[in-house]
Amino acid sequence: MKLENNLGTDAIRPLVLRIAIPSMLAQFVSVLYSIVDRIYISNIPLVGETALAGVGVCGPVVTLIGAFASLIGVGGAPLMSIRMGAGKTEEARRILSNSFLMLCVCSVVLMAGVFPLRQPMLMAFGASDATYGYANTYFTVYLCGTVFNLLALGLNQFIICQGYARKGMISVMLGAALNIVLDPVFIFLFDMGVAGAAVATVLSQLASCLYVLRFLFGKSVPIAITFGGYDGRLMLRILAVGMTPFLIIGVDNIMIISMNAILQSYGGAELGDRLVTCATIAQSFMLVVTMPLGGISAGTGTILAYNYGARRRDRILKAQAFIAGLCVAYVTALFLLARLGGALFVRLFTTEPELAAEALSAIHICTLALIPLGLQYAIVDGFTGMGKVQLALPLSAFRKAVYFIALFALPAVFGARAAFYAHLRHRGAGGEHRSLCPVHPADSGFPRGPARCGEQVHAAILIDKAAQPKAVPLCLYKIVGSDRDGELL
Numbered sequence: 001m002k003l004e005n006n007l008g009t010d011a012i013r014p015l016v017l018r019i020a021i022p023s024m025l026a027q028f029v030s031v032l033y034s035i036v037d038r039i040y041i042s043n044i045p046l047v048g049e050t051a052l053a054g055v056g057v058c059g060p061v062v063t064l065i066g067a068f069a070s071l072i073g074v075g076g077a078p079l080m081s082i083r084m085g086a087g088k089t090e091e092a093r094r095i096l097s098n099s100f101l102m103l104c105v106c107s108v109v110l111m112a113g114v115f116p117l118r119q120p121m122l123m124a125f126g127a128s129d130a131t132y133g134y135a136n137t138y139f140t141v142y143l144c145g146t147v148f149n150l151l152a153l154g155l156n157q158f159i160i161c162q163g164y165a166r167k168g169m170i171s172v173m174l175g176a177a178l179n180i181v182l183d184p185v186f187i188f189l190f191d192m193g194v195a196g197a198a199v200a201t202v203l204s205q206l207a208s209c210l211y212v213l214r215f216l217f218g219k220s221v222p223i224a225i226t227f228g229g230y231d232g233r234l235m236l237r238i239l240a241v242g243m244t245p246f247l248i249i250g251v252d253n254i255m256i257i258s259m260n261a262i263l264q265s266y267g268g269a270e271l272g273d274r275l276v277t278c279a280t281i282a283q284s285f286m287l288v289v290t291m292p293l294g295g296i297s298a299g300t301g302t303i304l305a306y307n308y309g310a311r312r313r314d315r316i317l318k319a320q321a322f323i324a325g326l327c328v329a330y331v332t333a334l335f336l337l338a339r340l341g342g343a344l345f346v347r348l349f350t351t352e353p354e355l356a357a358e359a360l361s362a363i364h365i366c367t368l369a370l371i372p373l374g375l376q377y378a379i380v381d382g383f384t385g386m387g388k389v390q391l392a393l394p395l396s397a398f399r400k401a402v403y404f405i406a407l408f409a410l411p412a413v414f415g416a417r418a419a420f421y422a423h424l425r426h427r428g429a430g431g432e433h434r435s436l437c438p439v440h441p442a443d444s445g446f447p448r449g450p451a452r453c454g455e456q457v458h459a460a461i462l463i464d465k466a467a468q469p470k471a472v473p474l475c476l477y478k479i480v481g482s483d484r485d486g487e488l489l
Contacts, residue, residue, distance in 0.1 A: 005163040007306035008085060012318045016300055020326055022169035023160060023299025027291040029169075029176040034059060035284050036176075037197045040183045042349040044193055047134075051194050052349065053273045054134025056280025057126045060256035062142055065110055066153055067249035072102045073154035074298065075242020077161040078305040078385050080223065084162070085309025089222075094229040095238065096158055096216075102235060107150040111143055118143075126260030128273055138198045145202030152208040155216055155225075161302040162222055167215060168299075175208035244384050245298070251400050252290075256283055258407055259419060266416035274355065275416055281349050282362035282420070285342070289334045289370065296326050297377040301385020308386045320382050327374035338367040366423040 005018055038059075042052040076099035083092040114121070118139055119132075127135045152171065160168040179200050186196030216225045256279075263275040300323050307315040346359045406422035 005165065007081070007163055007303055008310050008312065008315075012303075012315060013322055015303060016319055016322050016326070019160070019163075019165040019303060020296045020300050020323070022165040023295040024292040024330070025295070026156075026169040026172040026299075027295030028288070029173045031287045031291045032176045032180060034062075034287060036180050036183055037201060038280065038284055039348050040187050041194060041197055044187065047193075049277055049350065049352075049355070050130055050273060051134045052280055053277045054127065054131035055138050055194060055197070056276055056283070057122055057131060057135045057260055058139045058142070059280065059283065060253035060260070061121065061125060061139065064250055064253040064257075065114070065146060066149060067246050067253070068106050068110060069103065069150045069153035070249055071242040071246035072099050072106065072238060073157035073242070074245040074384065075099075075238040075240070076102075077157035078301060079238060079241060080158060081161045081302045081305035082309035082386075084223070085306035085312075092223050093226055094231065094234065096223055097226045097229050098231060098234050099158065099238060100155065100225050101230060102238065103150055103154045104147070107147040110150075111146040115140075115143055124261070125257045126264045126276055128264060128269075131273055131276070134194045138194045141195055141198035142201060145205050148202065148205040148209040152205055152212055155212045156208075158223075159212065159215060159221075160299055161305070163302070164215075164221070165299065171208050171211045171215075174211055175204040178207050179204035241384070244380070248380065255400065255403055255407070258404070259422070262407060262411055262419050263416055266411045266419070271416060274358075277350075277355065278359040278362045279420075281346060281359040282366050284349070285338065285345055285363050286366055289331065289367070289373075293327060293330055293374065293377050294381070296330060297323060297381035298385070301381050304382060304385040316386075320378070323382065324375060324378040327378045328371065329374075331370045331374035335367055335370045338363055338370075362420050365420045368423075 005015055007015070010018075038052060038055060041055050042048045044051055076095050080092045080095045080099075083089075083095065118136060122132060122135045122139060152175065156168050156171055159171070182200035182203060183197055186192050186200045187194075188196075190196055192199065213225075215221060218224060259279055260276050263279055264272040267273075267275045300319065303319045304316055307313075307319070342360050342363045343356070346356045346363070350356050350359065403422050407419055410418040410421055
């Protein structure tokens with residue numbers, strides 16, 4: 001099969017666009033899994049609002065389970081790209097085989113471990129007596145498709161990292177399109193309600209999974225799935241690299257879970273379920289922001305990883321500058337969309353004037369500080385793509401800590417609705433970049449010679465100052481030179 005993109009030689013800007021756009025579209029389409037389910041569920045006669053609140057409780061839990069796909073997929077794919085860039089094909093093949101085994105084992109263990117804990121988990125995460133039945137029904141059916149979900153999500157990273165961004169997009173679009181078609185069939189035609197939405201999602205994930213497996217077991221892909229060569233140390237390294245995106249996704253969803261629980265607690269019997277419904281609608285809009293944004297920043301990480309392995313430092317800087325610009329442009333567009341089209345989005349879920357007004361207000365609050373988010377994603381995913389997990393994780397830790405402080409403090413003082421303003425504090429807490437990454441390419445201390453093995457240096461990307469892209473985020477100039485053994489991560 002003809003290679004879609006040559007990560008080492010193609011012109012940077014067209015290359016970034018050819019990978020970023022399909023990755024962004026793939027993530028946007030994947031959002032439809034959740035949003036389409038919620039739209040149809042919210043329109044179930046008589047029980048739509050309550051059912052939506054129940055499914056909203058499941059949302060972050062489901063995403064948290066899916067984060068294990070990122071733990072392995074986003075952990076293994078950058079390492080595989082680095083090996084491919086370095087010309088180490090056999091090592092790249094071993095990374096894929098070990099990652100495949102880990103995904104299979106992890107999905108089975110997760111399904112078996114979470115199943116008996118469904119009731120206390122959902123009740124602790126914001127379900128009420130009125131919404132628990134809907135939450136439990138959806139979650140129980142969804143758990144049955146855990147294997148399909150994790151394999152589809154995790155292995156898709158290994159398609160993209162080989163340069164097949166369009167194939168990765170097709171795998172996601174196939175599942176999403178099928179979900180859109182099957183949702184009304186199972187929910188309304190078969191009268192299965194919330195259970196029907198979950199069945200449609202599981203079948204859609206199965207279709208995506210089969211597509212991914214067929215491609216990666218095929219003979220036309222450069223690095224195909226093989227069996228054997230399993231190595232415990234290699235598995236640990238994959239987990240080490242994937243731990244940063246896993247923790248970021250995990251904490252993000254714990255934030256949503258905490259939000260639902262706080263709204264339920266402070267809202268009480270009168271407002272709790274209603275506020276959780278508003279939060280679910282606002283969170284649905286935020287998925288439209290963060291998932292495609294992650295597609296841009298994480299999807300293009302394969303360019304950084306490949307060229308890091310090939311030691312093409314000039315290409316890394318040029319790519320990251322353009323990636324950061326795309327991320328900021330995207331969140332700016334979504335900020336404007338929230339103001340101009342937020343009401344139309346809300347109407348997809350409810351036509352009740354009071355509920356719609358409250359949900360729209362929640363969207364406006366949650367998106368007030370979107371702009372810095374684009375740069376944050378570019379920086380964190382840029383480091384992760386090159387395997388620099390020790391630099392990626394601290395960059396998001398501060399703003400998440402601010403969020404939790406605000407989430408617990410604001411409702412205690414100002415009431416339940418004040419919890420939505422925690423998002424403002426969270427998104428606006430972007431100043432940590434300057435404190436954590438003080439190095440600027442114009443600094444006199446910018447190194448000009450190669451780093452010694454194991455030495456942490458500022459800006460190990462060694463190029464002439466005149467060639468340094470001015471738009472590159474400050475943090476991207478602080479990169480660890482190499483492992484202690486002199487090998488690439």
